[in-house]
Amino acid sequence: MSTHDLARGHSSATLSEASGLPVALCPRIRSLWAGARLCGPAFTVQGAGGDNFALHHAVLKAPPGSVLVADLGGARHGHWGEILTVAAQQRGITGLLIDGGVRDAAETQALGFPVFSRNNSILGTRKDFPGVFACPVKVGGVTVHTGDLVVGDVDGAVALPAPDTEVILDRADARVAHERDLMKLLREGRSTLELYDNFETLGR
Structure with missing residues (x-):
C-alpha cells in the first residue's frame, strides 16, 4: 500500500x-x-x-x-x-x-x-x-x-x-478516534454544547 x-x-x-x-x-x-x-x-x-x-x-x-x-x-x-x-x-x-x-x-x-x-x-x-x-x-x-x-x-x-507528514498523520488518527467517541455521545442524546467548551472549538 x-x-x-x-x-x-x-x-x-x-x-x-x-x-x-x-x-x-x-x-x-x-x-x-x-x-x-x-x-x-x-x-x-x-x-x-x-x-x-x-x-x-x-x-x-x-x-x-x-x-x-x-x-x-x-x-x-x-x-x-x-x-x-x-x-x-x-x-x-x-x-x-x-x-x-x-x-x-x-x-x-x-x-x-x-x-x-x-x-x-x-x-x-x-x-x-x-x-x-x-x-x-x-x-x-x-x-x-x-x-x-x-x-x-x-x-x-x-x-x-x-518533514511533518508522520506527525500530522498521527494527529489525524487521534482526531478521528476522538470524533468517534463524540459521535457515540451525540447518538446517546448529548448536545454539541455539552461536548465542546465553546463555539470556537466546535469547528463544524
Missing part, C-alpha cells in the same frame, strides 16, 4: 485540521470528476500559463507513484487532457494537481485518473517553455515541494510538508 498507507484513509479536511498548518489549497481547486481521490508524493513542475510543454516533459521525469503538482499561474487553458493522461498512466504517475485549466473531463474519469485543477477549459495551448522541475511551486496559494504528501478528495486538497 505505502504512501503512508494512502494517508491512512483520512480526508483532506481531517488532515488540514490535524496539521495546524496552512496546508489547505484554495477551494477553487477541485476534482475534475466526481469521486476522484488523490494521494501521493508530489513531483513539482513550474510551467507557463497557456503552455503545456512542461507537462509533457514532467511525465517523462516524474518517478512512478508520484503526483504531478504543476504551477501554471491559474491560466484558463486546457493544459492537460486524455493524451497526457494515458501517457502519465503508462509511466506510473498517480495523479495531477494543477493551478490552471484542464480538458477532457469525461475521458479522464473513464480512465480513472485523479485530476484536481482550477478550471476546466477547451482553450488551446502552445509548446514553448520546457519547464523547471523539483523546485518549490505555489499551487492554490500553498507552496509545495517535491516529496510533500498531496491528498485530494471531494472537499478539497492539501499538501503536507514531507
Whole structure:
C-alpha cells in the first residue's frame, strides 16, 4: 500500500485540521470528476500559463507513484487532457494537481485518473517553455515541494510538508478516534454544547 498507507484513509479536511498548518489549497481547486481521490508524493513542475510543454516533459521525469503538482499561474487553458493522461498512466504517475485549466473531463474519469485543477477549459495551448522541475511551486496559494504528501478528495486538497507528514498523520488518527467517541455521545442524546467548551472549538 505505502504512501503512508494512502494517508491512512483520512480526508483532506481531517488532515488540514490535524496539521495546524496552512496546508489547505484554495477551494477553487477541485476534482475534475466526481469521486476522484488523490494521494501521493508530489513531483513539482513550474510551467507557463497557456503552455503545456512542461507537462509533457514532467511525465517523462516524474518517478512512478508520484503526483504531478504543476504551477501554471491559474491560466484558463486546457493544459492537460486524455493524451497526457494515458501517457502519465503508462509511466506510473498517480495523479495531477494543477493551478490552471484542464480538458477532457469525461475521458479522464473513464480512465480513472485523479485530476484536481482550477478550471476546466477547451482553450488551446502552445509548446514553448520546457519547464523547471523539483523546485518549490505555489499551487492554490500553498507552496509545495517535491516529496510533500498531496491528498485530494471531494472537499478539497492539501499538501503536507514531507518533514511533518508522520506527525500530522498521527494527529489525524487521534482526531478521528476522538470524533468517534463524540459521535457515540451525540447518538446517546448529548448536545454539541455539552461536548465542546465553546463555539470556537466546535469547528463544524
